[in-house]
Structures are given as C-alpha cells and as structure tokens.
Amino acid sequence: MDKNKDRQFLVSVSPHVRSEETTARIMWSVSAALLPAAAMGAYFFGPKAVITISISIIVAVLTEYLYQKGMKKKNTIGDGSALLTGLLLGLNLPASVPFYIPLVGAVVAILITKLIFGGLGYNIFNPALVGRAFLLMSFPKLMTIWTQPTAAFVKIDAVTTATPLGILKEEGIQKLLETFGGSFNMYMQMLSGNRAGSIGETSAIALLAGAAFLFYKRYITWHVPFSFLGSAALMAWIFGGKGAFFTGDPLLHMLSGGMLLGSFFMATDYVTSPAVKKGQILFGAGCGFLTMLIRLKGGYPEGVMFAILIMNCLTPMIDRGFRTKVFGSAKGAAR
Amino acid sequence: MTLGTFRGGVHPPDKKELSKDKAIAACSSPARVVVPLSQHIGAPCKPVVEIGQAVKKGEVIGAAEGFVSAPVHSSVSGKVAAIGEFLSATGRMVQSVVIENDMQEEWAALKDNPDYEKLSSEELKEKIKQAGIVGMGGAAFPAHVKLSPPKEKPIDAVILNGAECEPYLTADYRIMIERAPDVIAGLKVLMKMLGVSRGYIGIEDNKPDAVEIIKKAAESDSAIEIIALEVKYPQGAEKMLIKSVTGREVPPRGLPMDAGVVVHNIGTAVAVYEAVRYGKPLVERVVTITGESIKEPKNLLVKVGTLISDVVEECGGLASDTAKVISGGPMMGFALSSLEVPVTKGTSGVLAIPEQPIIHYEHFGPCIRCGRCIDVCPMGLMPSMLSVLSEKGLYEEAKEYKLFDCFECGSCTYVCPSKRPIVQFIRLAKSLVKP
Numbered sequence: 001m002d003k004n005k006d007r008q009f010l011v012s013v014s015p016h017v018r019s020e021e022t023t024a025r026i027m028w029s030v031s032a033a034l035l036p037a038a039a040m041g042a043y044f045f046g047p048k049a050v051i052t053i054s055i056s057i058i059v060a061v062l063t064e065y066l067y068q069k070g071m072k073k074k075n076t077i078g079d080g081s082a083l084l085t086g087l088l089l090g091l092n093l094p095a096s097v098p099f100y101i102p103l104v105g106a107v108v109a110i111l112i113t114k115l116i117f118g119g120l121g122y123n124i125f126n127p128a129l130v131g132r133a134f135l136l137m138s139f140p141k142l143m144t145i146w147t148q149p150t151a152a153f154v155k156i157d158a159v160t161t162a163t164p165l166g167i168l169k170e171e172g173i174q175k176l177l178e179t180f181g182g183s184f185n186m187y188m189q190m191l192s193g194n195r196a197g198s199i200g201e202t203s204a205i206a207l208l209a210g211a212a213f214l215f216y217k218r219y220i221t222w223h224v225p226f227s228f229l230g231s232a233a234l235m236a237w238i239f240g241g242k243g244a245f246f247t248g249d250p251l252l253h254m255l256s257g258g259m260l261l262g263s264f265f266m267a268t269d270y271v272t273s274p275a276v277k278k279g280q281i282l283f284g285a286g287c288g289f290l291t292m293l294i295r296l297k298g299g300y301p302e303g304v305m306f307a308i309l310i311m312n313c314l315t316p317m318i319d320r321g322f323r324t325k326v327f328g329s330a331k332g333a334a335r
Numbered sequence: 336m337t338l339g340t341f342r343g344g345v346h347p348p349d350k351k352e353l354s355k356d357k358a359i360a361a362c363s364s365p366a367r368v369v370v371p372l373s374q375h376i377g378a379p380c381k382p383v384v385e386i387g388q389a390v391k392k393g394e395v396i397g398a399a400e401g402f403v404s405a406p407v408h409s410s411v412s413g414k415v416a417a418i419g420e421f422l423s424a425t426g427r428m429v430q431s432v433v434i435e436n437d438m439q440e441e442w443a444a445l446k447d448n449p450d451y452e453k454l455s456s457e458e459l460k461e462k463i464k465q466a467g468i469v470g471m472g473g474a475a476f477p478a479h480v481k482l483s484p485p486k487e488k489p490i491d492a493v494i495l496n497g498a499e500c501e502p503y504l505t506a507d508y509r510i511m512i513e514r515a516p517d518v519i520a521g522l523k524v525l526m527k528m529l530g531v532s533r534g535y536i537g538i539e540d541n542k543p544d545a546v547e548i549i550k551k552a553a554e555s556d557s558a559i560e561i562i563a564l565e566v567k568y569p570q571g572a573e574k575m576l577i578k579s580v581t582g583r584e585v586p587p588r589g590l591p592m593d594a595g596v597v598v599h600n601i602g603t604a605v606a607v608y609e610a611v612r613y614g615k616p617l618v619e620r621v622v623t624i625t626g627e628s629i630k631e632p633k634n635l636l637v638k639v640g641t642l643i644s645d646v647v648e649e650c651g652g653l654a655s656d657t658a659k660v661i662s663g664g665p666m667m668g669f670a671l672s673s674l675e676v677p678v679t680k681g682t683s684g685v686l687a688i689p690e691q692p693i694i695h696y697e698h699f700g701p702c703i704r705c706g707r708c709i710d711v712c713p714m715g716l717m718p719s720m721l722s723v724l725s726e727k728g729l730y731e732e733a734k735e736y737k738l739f740d741c742f743e744c745g746s747c748t749y750v751c752p753s754k755r756p757i758v759q760f761i762r763l764a765k766s767l768v769k770p
C-alpha cells in the first residue's frame with residue numbers, strides 16, 4: 001500500500017523502554033566512590049600503597065580477561081566488576097606487602113571465587129575478601145606487618161607498628177590513648193586516616209564521603225551498613241569495656257579496623273548479600289555481631305572480613321527465609 | 336493534599352508533552368476497514384454478514400457468542416469485501432470482516448434518548464451489551480460482564496481509571512479535558528447499573544488541569560470523588576488503582592469485585608454514555624499516535640478497523656529512523672511486525688520509537704542480585720528469582736515464587752541494570768507450566 005509495507009520493524013517483548021542504569025555504571029561508580037579512600041591511603045602510606053593497589057587491579061582485570069579468552073567466553077571486563085574487586089583487595093592490604101601478595105590475592109579473588117563459580121552474579125563469597133582471607137592464612141606474617149603512616153611521600157624508612165585494634169587487644173585502651181596522646185587526638189587521627197592499618201581502611205572521612213555519594217546515587221541503601229554498624233556499636237558499648245558492662249567505646253570501634261570500609265563497601269555487595277530488605281537487615285546485624293565477637297573474644301584483633309564471609313555463606317538461607325509478600329496477601333487485605 | 340499510591344512502581348520519562356496539547360481530531364475515513372471479530376477477551380464473534388452485502392455504519396457484523404463476548408459493528412457504511420483471517424496487532428491471525436467504505440457515513444440506527452436516566456439498570460445493561468462495549472484500556476474485557484457481578488460479591492463503588500500511567504499516551508487525558516461532562520455522565524450510568532452510591536475517578540497528579548476540569552464537572556454530585564494519584568507506573572493497573580483510591584487490596588489472583596469495586600476506563604465511560612444516550616455502538620475510539628519517530632504526533636478519533644498504516648500516514652508518516660512500532664504503551668504494548676494491522680476497540684496508542692533508546696534483548700547480563708526489581712514490583716514478587724529460574728528451565732520452581740501473580744507490567748525489566756528480559760522469561764515460564 002505504501003512505503004512502510006516492506007519495512008522491517010523490531011519485534012520484542014514489552015517493556016519497550018528501559019532505565020539508563022547499567023551494571024557497568026554501578027560498578028564504575030562504586031570504584032569512583034573508593035577513590036578518596038585510595039587517595040588518602042596513598043597520602044599516608046606513600047608510593048608503596050599506590051603500587052600495591054595497582055598490581056591488585058591490573059592482575060584482577062588481566063585474570064578475568066585471560067580466563068575468558070582461554071575459555072572462549074564473552075569478555076566482561078567492561079562491566080567494571082573485576083576492577084572493583086582488584087581495587088577493594090588492594091585497599092584491604094597493608095601497604096608494606098611485597099608485590100606477589102596482591103598478585104596472588106587478585107588471582108584467588110577473581111579466578112577461584114568468581115570465575116569458577118560462573119562469573120559475576122554466581123559467586124557466593126565476596127571475591128576481594130576471599131582473596132584477603134587466603135593471603136592472611138597463607139602469609140600471616142607479611143599480612144600483619146603494619147607501617148606507621150608517614151607524611152606523604154617523604155623518603156624515610158618505614159617504621160613498623162601495630163594497628164589501633166592490635167594495641168587495644170594486646171595492651172588495652174590506656175596504651176592506645178598514650179600512643180595517640182589523648183582521646184581527642186586519637187579520634188582526629190582516625191577520622192583523617194593517620195593511623196596504621198590497611199591502605200584504604202584508615203581514613204574515616206574519605207570513606208564516609210564515598211559512602212555519601214553511593215547513598216546519593218541510591219546504589220546502596222541504609223539496610224546493610226546501618227544494621228552492621230548499629231549492632232557492632234551496641235556490642236562494643238555493652239561488652240567492649242574493661243570489667244563492667246555498658247562501658248565500651250563504640251566510636252573507637254566504628255573508626256578502627258575495616259569497619260567503615262567493610263560495612264559501606266563490602267557487605268553491601270549486591271551479589272553476596274540478601275536481595276530482600278528485611279534479609280539485608282538481618283545480614284548486616286549478623287556482620288556487626290560477628291565482627292565484635294571476633295574483635296572482643298576471638299584470636300584476631302580484627303573481625304570484619306571473617307564476619308562478612310560467614311554472613312555471605314548464610315545469604316542463600318536468609319534469601320529463602322525472607323521472601324516478599326505478594327500484594328493483597330496481607331491479613332485483612334481485601335477490606 | 337495526600338496523593339493516592341501503592342508500594343513499588345517506576346518512573347519512566349513520561350514523554351506526554353509530544354501529544355498532550357493536541358486536541359482530539361477525527362481521523363479521515365479510510366478506503367476500507369478490517370474489523371476483527373475477536374477484539375475482546377472471551378469467545379470470538381460469529382460473522383452475520385456475507386461478502387457483497389451492503390452494511391451501514393453501526394450495523395452488527397459479528398454476533399456475540401456466549402456471555403463473555405461482545406458484538407462487533409461496522410465502523411463505516413459500505414460493502415463487505417472479504418471475510419477471512421487477517422493479521423492482528425498481537426501477531427495472531429484473527430477472523431475479520433473487510434468492508435469497502437462508500438464514504439457515505441450512513442448510520443444504521445441512532446436515536447437520541449435524553450431520558451436515558453429513567454431506564455432501569457437491566458435496560459441500561461442491555462444497551463451496553465448491544466453496543467459491544469469492552470474495556471478500552473487494552474485488556475478489552477466485555478463491559479457488561481464486569482457490570483454483572485455475582486450476588487455473593489457485593490459492590491459498593493465504581494472507579495474510573497484516569498491514571499493513564501503508560502508513558503507517551505494522552506488519549507484519556509484529552510477525553511477528560513474535552514469531554515468531562517460525558518465522562519461524568521458515563522460514570523453515573525455505571526454507578527446506577529451496579530446500584531452503588533460511590534464513584535471515584537483516579538487521575539495522576541501530572542495532569543492537574545484534568546483533575547480541575549473533572550472536579551468542576553462533578554461538582555454538583557457529592558457521590559463522585561476525584562482522587563489525585565502519585566505519578567508512578569503502573570498506577571493505572573487495576574489492583575494498584577484500587578489500592579491507591581480506596582486503600583483496599585485485591586487478594587492474589589482475585590478480581591476487583593473481591594474488593595467490592597468495579598474499575599472502568601475513561602474511554603469506556605464515554606462509550607457507555609454514548610450507548611445509553613444515543614444507542615451508539617463502539618465503532619470508533621481515541622488513539623494517541625506518538626513517539627519520537629512519528630512526524631506529527633496526534634490524538635485521533637479513529638474508526639475501529641482502520642489500518643495502523645493509514646493512521647500513521649495521517650500523522651505525517653514514520654521518520655526514517657523508526658526501529659519499533661508499538662500498539663499500546665511502551666511498558667505493556669505489543670511491538671508490531673507490520674503496520675497492516677487494524678486499530679481495535681482496545682488500541683490506546685500507536686507508538687513509533689527510534690533505534691537509539693532500544694535495548695536489544697540478546698544483550699543482557701547475569702542477575703547481580705541488586706534487588707531493584709524486587710523493590711519496584713507492585714505485586715510484591717521476586718522477579719529476579721523468576722527470571723533466573725526460568726532461564727535455568729526450572730519452571731515448576733518458579734511457581735513457588737508466585738509466577739502467576741505477575742501481570743507483566745514490566746517495571747522489573749525497566750529497572751534491571753543487567754537489562755535482563757525478565758518479562759520475557761516470565762512469559763516463557765507461564766507458557767510451559769500450568770497455574
């Protein structure tokens with residue numbers, strides 16, 4: 001009848017419009033949100049920190065690329081998730097580690113934890129954390145040598161020291177206050193990141209800025225991080241004191257170790273945390289509880305990593321237990 | 336003012352500005368119409384005309400078969416040229432009557448009955464049935480069936496759906512603005528037939544002028560209440576609309592009557608009014624022809640059976656970048672393989688969109704379990720699980736995740752950052768297992 005007669009049109013199932021959000025955009029944004037923390041790490045721990053993070057990222061991305069090339073699978077490094085894993089792993093390492101530490105960690109994280117399970121979306125455990133846990137168990141010495149932060153890139157020999165949590169565990173709160181010279185000083189240094197620890201975990205300010213960005217973009221919601229921090233704070237307050245209950249210092253525990261990095265950036269990983277909001281609250285609370293249990297009673301000064309990994313493995317169960325309610329099925333719904 | 340709302344939903348760009356200021360205009364009468372004998376949910380009609388027979392506009396050409404059915408009328412005057420299987424917008428072949436238009440526009444029987452308000456509920460219902468009125472929002476359920484609820488389901492309110500939550504579409508909006516008194520009159524007829532004393536019109540808050548105009552038209556009638564609704568897709572889905580307007584929830588797999596209400600479309604209300612007042616059967620409807628690839632978007636009064644190619648020509652034709660043509664809205668409409676399909680009683684819009692914003696379904700990634708689809712599903716389902724189970728072929732397991740409670744609104748698919756064709760997976764699973 002007319003010129004449109006022989007035209008070909010695309011036929012596919014509705015809906016015919018889609019939101020602009022993509023997996024890649026989310027992954028790149030989370031990586032961007034970690035940049036302030038990475039920059040502060042570089043500032044306090046020097047070029048060594050930059051090298052460690054770089055190796056971790058490069059090896060993570062390369063591992064995924066080579067695996068997929070070798071297995072003749074679709075290349076997915078563009079989705080940004082390998083880069084994010086590499087970055088997270090790097091931020092979770094002490095600055096002083098030799099080059100093969102991030103290298104081995106990244107291979108374990110990407111190859112064993114993610115790709116072998118079927119790639120993004122199919123992994124049970126947070127890849128970066130598995131990488132770190134593997135390193136901690138295989139190289140316990142190297143993974144617990146912490147260097148004193150030095151004012152940016154000044155060439156001096158690294159001084160080894162203990163992390164605040166390490167001091168707290170071994171020598172108590174008095175010693176910790178002495179080290180920092182009073183409690184005000186201690187909190188200030190912890191906020192800025194001028195303390196011993198993993199490269200990306202020390203600067204509370206930088207981490208909170210990144211987290212604020214993720215909240216603003218709605219890439220994370222309050223459910224996991226706030227229940228995580230809330231339950232940890234509660235535990236710290238009740239059981240964290242010397243002798244009496246309800247005398248602990250929750251703020252100290254929030255600012256030390258990997259608490260902020262873990263609760264805002266690792267426990268919130270979509271793939272390895274529950275998908276339903278109620279389940280996320282339970283998941284977060286479990287993370288906080290286990291973290292403090294390990295910190296206060298366990299053999300390690302820090303418990304964030306193991307806490308999240310344990311909760312990762314409970315996630316499928318939580319997901320089964322917390323299904324959503326179908327519209328109209330609530331009691332007395334009809335009228 | 337608090338806005339009526341429900342849990343979940345999405346906010347796609349509404350794109351209504353393309354056509355919202357275009358007053359309803361009559362589409363020129365086509366040289367021939369292809370009138371499908373099955374335009375509604377339920378039994379197809381039986382043809383009651385023969386090839387070569389002369390028919391008038393409004394004459395019955397397909398008789399209803401059974402209760403859940405609606406007769407089909409000729410939308411033009413002329414001669415029956417063919418009866419046979421023709422392609423429909425859904426992609427199926429449907430028995431249709433082709434009528435050669437003699438352009439005389441000669442009506443079969445139209446009679447003004449200004450005293451229609453005196454008719455009994457049964458008489459009114461009979462007129463609706465004779466007029467072949469069906470839901471005009473898309474599902475096309477015969478109106479008289481909805482108006483005959485079983486006794487054990489008491490109804491106490493009628494809701495008119497003025498949400499028009501599908502992006503792009505503006506037909507109902509234009510009707511509300513241009514024909515507010517007829518909308519109200521239609522609603523009153525519906526209320527009378529059901530013997531209820533409450534009537535609501537739910538209108539999304541992005542059409543404040545429509546809210547005002549309709550409010551004005553209903554001013555003198557205290558039984559009718561206009562409810563402004565939050566702008567959110569799928570605000571116009573029956574269950575969501577009922578929740579937003581009355582606070583009641585229709586139970587899973589239930590019908591609106593299980594919550595004591597009957598929902599009708601804005602266009603349907605006008606058709607009801609015209610049927611009882613003038614005896615006019617449903618032979619034409621307002622259709623929004625729009626989209627970035629339509630040269631001159633319009634709201635047209637189109638005769639049922641007019642080919643979409645004719646309607647598109649009336650709007651300046653398709654731009655060369657057209658990639659997809661959709662019958663209905665972008666969230667739930669059907670993509671057309673050919674424009675040689677007729678407008679039916681349920682066609683609310685024709686949409687042409689360019690290549691650029693289209694997501695090709697084969698480019699989708701794994702579920703990253705972000706939970707977005709769960710947050711937006713208005714039915715409270717877990718679309719992520721449904722899509723993953725269907726993808727793996729675990730269709731029976733999908734039933735445990737309430738597969739059949741999904742009404743394919745597309746919200747989940749709209750938000751999925753992995754661009755997973757969730758609705759497609761759901762349909763596949765539905766087609767392979769029994770409810």
Ligand code: SF4
Binds near residue numbers: 713714716745746
């Ligand atoms: S699962 Fe069904 S009802 Fe829920 S959002 Fe997706 S299409 Fe809509």
Ligand code: SF4
Binds near residue numbers: 708719753
């Ligand atoms: S929105 Fe897509 S990626 Fe996110 S949980 Fe749902 S299906 Fe998975």
